[in-house]
Amino acid sequence: ESHFGEIVAGIFSEEVIGLKKVYNKLSLLTSENANAYKIDLVFCDPKSDPLELVFGQVKSSPKSLSDGFPSNHDKSCYADVFNAMNEYLDKDLSFDLTAASDNLDVLEPPLRDRVRAALLPYSHTPVKYAAFVLIDRATKHDDEMSLLESRKNKKSFEVDVICVEEYRAVADEVYRFLEKLK
Secondary structure, rough: OOOHHHHHHHHHHHHHHHEEEEEEEEHOOOHHHOOOOOEEEEEEEOOOOEEEOOOOOEEEEOOOHOOOOOOOOHHHHHHHHHHHHOOOOOHHHHHHHHHOOHHHOOOOHHHHHHHHOOOOOOOOOOOEEEEEEEEEHHOHHHHHHHHHHHOOOOOOOEEEEEEEOOHHHHHHHHHHHHHHOO
């Protein structure tokens, strides 16, 4: 379900926001993907001049009303976004910049050339941070969401909350479909 969240956040970023994916952590080797301190998604904003890189952190919660417990997203996935951003260090940024450089073949020229130039040492390419939280729509509560605009953090970033109808059922169905394709 957390991988499903990363997939949905990637699609949302490309289709709704208009970013272009450079790479996602799911494409890394299992041991690299398991490192909690790597960023989940790296995008570029093709409309920006100079080119901006957007590093996206994804957190998700498959909690549903049928669980019989309050969702408490403000104490779980919402809070996890801030913790993850605070724990993301310069050495992690260096790893992700290198991983982005190694995955440029997913981009078409001339965007590939712009990203390659932006990733050169001393290019001073602007880096932005974004957070994506996926939850079941039925568990969205505005009072819990207030944490997202009030909590302080070391990094400046925006948060998009993506609500999925029947989150668990949709994730299960997607993976069943993918399993058939495999």
